[in-house]
Amino acid sequence: MASNVLRGHAHTYGKNVDTDVIIPGKYCNIVDPAELGKHALEGIDADYTARMKPGDIIVADSNLGCGSSREVAPIAIKGSGTAAVIASSFARIFYRNALNIGLPIFESPEAVAGIAAGDEIEVEPATGIVRNLTKGTQYQAAAFPPFMQALIDTGGLLPYVERRLAERAAAN
Amino acid sequence: MGMTLTEKILARHAGLDRVEPGQIINANVDLVLANELSAAVAIGVMKQIKGADRVFDKSKIALVEDHFVPAKDPQSAKIAKLMKDFAVEQEIEHFFDVGRGGIEHVVLPEEGLVAPGELIVGGDSHTCTYGALGAFATGMGSTDIAAAFVLGEVWIKVPSSIKIVYDGPLGDMVFAKDVMLKTVGTLGIDGATYRAIEYHGSTVDALSITGRITMANMAIEAGAKNGIFHADAKAIAFVKERTDRPFVVESADPDAVYERIVRIDVGSLEPQVACPHTPDNVHGISDVTRDDIWLDQVFIGSCTNGYIEDLREVAKILDGKKIASRLRVIVNPGSQKVWMQAATEGILTTLAQAGCVVNTPGCGACFGGHMGTLGEGERCLSTTNRNYVGRMGSPTAEVYLASPATCAASALTGKITDPRVVALAHA
Numbered sequence: 001m002a003s004n005v006l007r008g009h010a011h012t013y014g015k016n017v018d019t020d021v022i023i024p025g026k027y028c029n030i031v032d033p034a035e036l037g038k039h040a041l042e043g044i045d046a047d048y049t050a051r052m053k054p055g056d057i058i059v060a061d062s063n064l065g066c067g068s069s070r071e072v073a074p075i076a077i078k079g080s081g082t083a084a085v086i087a088s089s090f091a092r093i094f095y096r097n098a099l100n101i102g103l104p105i106f107e108s109p110e111a112v113a114g115i116a117a118g119d120e121i122e123v124e125p126a127t128g129i130v131r132n133l134t135k136g137t138q139y140q141a142a143a144f145p146p147f148m149q150a151l152i153d154t155g156g157l158l159p160y161v162e163r164r165l166a167e168r169a170a171a172n
Numbered sequence: 173m174g175m176t177l178t179e180k181i182l183a184r185h186a187g188l189d190r191v192e193p194g195q196i197i198n199a200n201v202d203l204v205l206a207n208e209l210s211a212a213v214a215i216g217v218m219k220q221i222k223g224a225d226r227v228f229d230k231s232k233i234a235l236v237e238d239h240f241v242p243a244k245d246p247q248s249a250k251i252a253k254l255m256k257d258f259a260v261e262q263e264i265e266h267f268f269d270v271g272r273g274g275i276e277h278v279v280l281p282e283e284g285l286v287a288p289g290e291l292i293v294g295g296d297s298h299t300c301t302y303g304a305l306g307a308f309a310t311g312m313g314s315t316d317i318a319a320a321f322v323l324g325e326v327w328i329k330v331p332s333s334i335k336i337v338y339d340g341p342l343g344d345m346v347f348a349k350d351v352m353l354k355t356v357g358t359l360g361i362d363g364a365t366y367r368a369i370e371y372h373g374s375t376v377d378a379l380s381i382t383g384r385i386t387m388a389n390m391a392i393e394a395g396a397k398n399g400i401f402h403a404d405a406k407a408i409a410f411v412k413e414r415t416d417r418p419f420v421v422e423s424a425d426p427d428a429v430y431e432r433i434v435r436i437d438v439g440s441l442e443p444q445v446a447c448p449h450t451p452d453n454v455h456g457i458s459d460v461t462r463d464d465i466w467l468d469q470v471f472i473g474s475c476t477n478g479y480i481e482d483l484r485e486v487a488k489i490l491d492g493k494k495i496a497s498r499l500r501v502i503v504n505p506g507s508q509k510v511w512m513q514a515a516t517e518g519i520l521t522t523l524a525q526a527g528c529v530v531n532t533p534g535c536g537a538c539f540g541g542h543m544g545t546l547g548e549g550e551r552c553l554s555t556t557n558r559n560y561v562g563r564m565g566s567p568t569a570e571v572y573l574a575s576p577a578t579c580a581a582s583a584l585t586g587k588i589t590d591p592r593v594v595a596l597a598h599a
Contacts, residue, residue, distance in 0.1 A: 016361060016450060020560040021567075025539035028209050029240050029248045031216065043562040063362040066395060067560060068539070069297040071213050071313035092366050092397060093297060097313035147196040147327070158221055161319045165223045 015061035037079025054081035065094020106141035174425025193332035210295025213314035228324030274507025274533030277475035284414025288403035306403030338375035340439025348383030357454025365395030477555035478506025496586030
């Protein structure tokens with residue numbers, strides 16, 4: 001099995017988990033990921049950071065991350081030690097932000113429907129395969145669009161920006 | 173096959189003859205915006221990019237101190253200073269400190285930094301506001317903004333467009349805010365996710381620029397990537413009064429392809445209210461006022477409704493009256509210029525005499541930052557754009573969204589009130 005397989009227990013939420021409940025506005029002047037992580041999901045689940053164990057997985061219904069463009073939302077989730085987020089669908093800006101900061105996210109309404117709070121979940125980031133070890137079921141998350149997969153494969157947005165800068169320098 | 177307004181603007185900024193929904197393009201940007209929250213993260217990201225010491229163009233970046241200003245605590249002061257130091261070091265031409273700007277989305281159109289046909293990205297979800305002037309504008313996170321600071325371009329997936337056609341005159345005490353709340357209620361909060369909203373129809377043709385700003389501002393509340401109006405003579409005149417920068421007015425082709433067309437009859441629309449806890453939980457005022465919904469706070473301001481037209485409407489209703497006892501009313505002019513205009517017109521005095529407090533321009537109360545945060549179990553009627561759980565403070569507080577007129581009428585009674593009833597009482 002690949003070494004980067006993620007495994008943890010599921011914490012489940014409904015639809016439209018917005019960025020205000022992921023990291024309330026009053027914490028948005030914080031930039032340190034660990035400090036932000038202490039308040040992850042505080043607006044919807046005040047005990048989340050006390051209850052969760054590093055490596056746990058957030059599972060939510062549709063439109064996760066709607067609302068504010070605050071990048072500290074995925075940073076707070078990652079900073080809390082949460083390994084991944086599985087949702088039926090994601091809001092647009094959150095989706096981009098999560099990939100940019102390296103928070104593993106997976107889109108699969110079937111997986112969300114088949115996971116209950118506390119289930120032990122395993123995710124293979126390379127293939128998008130989600131396994132519910134508690135129930136013995138398996139799901140395939142949606143593939144990333146090819147452009148985004150290429151971004152992910154080459155290390156994310158920053159190496160991409162560095163390549164664009166180098167191309168321009170070479171062209172001049 | 174023709175292109176929508178959004179597709180036209182994206183194609184030109186990508187140097188392409190045409191683009192199609194779903195296509196990934198690299199587009200040049202005309203302006204990159206950040207506030208102290210998004211900039212604090214973006215500046216840190218930019219430092220990690222090898223070979224990226226300078227921004228791509230110091231005249232095409234706008235930095236606005238507006239979320240936690242005047243600084244609420246040392247941490248807020250720290251990020252405000254971080255952005256100011258960056259602005260000085262990079263010689264950013266459009267840096268707006270406290271007292272010289274206000275709320276970013278009020279300031280940029282006001283200062284002539286937005287023109288038709290332009291492409292603007294901002295580290296704030298309400299960047300979509302600039303669609304009011306016929307620009308493509310969308311919100312992004314800090315890493316994307318850092319990339320835009322350095323490259324002057326962004327990658328964008330071309331959105332499909334939803335055409336919304338509004339017809340009919342606005343009824344008494346019905347405003348652009350009511351029309352947009354109705355729109356968000358109709359589409360749902362993820363009804364336009366990944367899509368562009370293109371506003372059409374006789375109703376929006378007749379709207380003022382401020383009214384269009386209110387509507388474009390809340391496109392994100394339906395999940396949209398952008399919301400856009402065609403720049404008509406009114407919009408072009410507004411921009412030409414503020415800048416002599418050349419711009420290209422684009423328009424949708426007659427045979428443009430829309431994912432769907434939604435028609436909203438405005439003629440029969442009454443004032444609207446978004447009830448807790450999502451902006452699409454929208455009801456007519458007659459339904460909402462069936463029960464007495466008593467309030468602890470009324471908030472008037474924000475990038476949605478912090479404009480001089482909004483304050484005039486509020487002052488008209490509160491003039492010579494007193495707000496209800498046991499209620500606090502916080503008014504937040506959207507910018508320094510709006511504040512000064514309101515002072516010149518005597519509006520600030522009218523509001524203060526009625527018992528309102530007038531705050532300095534900024535975003536604080538709207539997002540639960542400071543200067544109007546709600547306590548446990550408190551209830552607020554607000555002219556802002558979001559009412560998620562905990563948005564304005566305590567997770568047990570309730571936020572209702574409405575127009576400035578509905579907020580002003582409710583300020584007099586202490587409960588959510590139909591502004592048409594108050595208007596009748598005045599007559």
